[in-house]
Amino acid sequence: MVRRTGRRPGAPDTRETILVAARETFAEKGFDGATMRQIATRAGVDPALVHHYFGTKDQLFQAAVQIPLNPAEILPMVLADGIDHLGTNLVRTFLKVWDSPAGPAAAAVLRSAMSSEWTVKLLREFLVTQVLRRVVNESDLDSVEAPLRISLVATQMAGLAFMRYIIKLEPLASLPSEQVVALIAPNVQRYLTGELPSPSAIGDAAA
Numbered sequence: 001m002v003r004r005t006g007r008r009p010g011a012p013d014t015r016e017t018i019l020v021a022a023r024e025t026f027a028e029k030g031f032d033g034a035t036m037r038q039i040a041t042r043a044g045v046d047p048a049l050v051h052h053y054f055g056t057k058d059q060l061f062q063a064a065v066q067i068p069l070n071p072a073e074i075l076p077m078v079l080a081d082g083i084d085h086l087g088t089n090l091v092r093t094f095l096k097v098w099d100s101p102a103g104p105a106a107a108a109v110l111r112s113a114m115s116s117e118w119t120v121k122l123l124r125e126f127l128v129t130q131v132l133r134r135v136v137n138e139s140d141l142d143s144v145e146a147p148l149r150i151s152l153v154a155t156q157m158a159g160l161a162f163m164r165y166i167i168k169l170e171p172l173a174s175l176p177s178e179q180v181v182a183l184i185a186p187n188v189q190r191y192l193t194g195e196l197p198s199p200s201a202i203g204d205a206a207a
Contacts, residue, residue: 018043022064027121031129065122068105087189095177152191
């Protein structure tokens with residue numbers, strides 16, 4: 001691939017050029033390994049222009065992944081009542097986001113992840129660095145168990161989003177939100193705080 005050379009001023013297509021460079025860089029190097037300077041170099045612009053358009057690296061990453069919400073704004077509501085209410089708050093907040101004007105954008109990201117390797121990489125990196133890391137840092141979840149617990153929760157939430165909002169499977173698609181919370185939240189809470197089977201117990205069950 002031929003890279004652009006020189007520093008370009010703010011042109012009408014500069015923002016999109018930066019986003020393309022950011023997606024490529026984040027997918028290749030991950031969130032922690034990518035720098036604003038690397039992204040600017042790839043886009044052929046001055047680093048100050050990247051900051052001008054997007055602010056921080058976190059904000060640029062969210063724009064690159066096209067996630068229609070800011071975890072820094074959503075997670076405090078999820079974590080507000082402590083770990084014992086985390087499942088209920090998570091499902092309730094999740095449904096509010098999907099039922100809001102941000103819902104179609106969230107659906108587009110989910111559909112894209114089903115067919116694009118780049119989107120899968122970016123979405124996985126987003127979940128690990130912007131969601132999992134924040135939840136572990138701001139809750140009482142055991143840091144060793146947290147990755148497994150959060151990944152189990154993700155299976156539940158992704159399935160809920162897919163069946164309620166993408167497939168629109170009835171009667172789930174038409175259930176009132178609070179009824180969905182009552183049905184789904186206990187299972188999410190079990191993933192978060194319930195006892196995990198030991199490797200030996202899993203081995204015995206499979207034998």
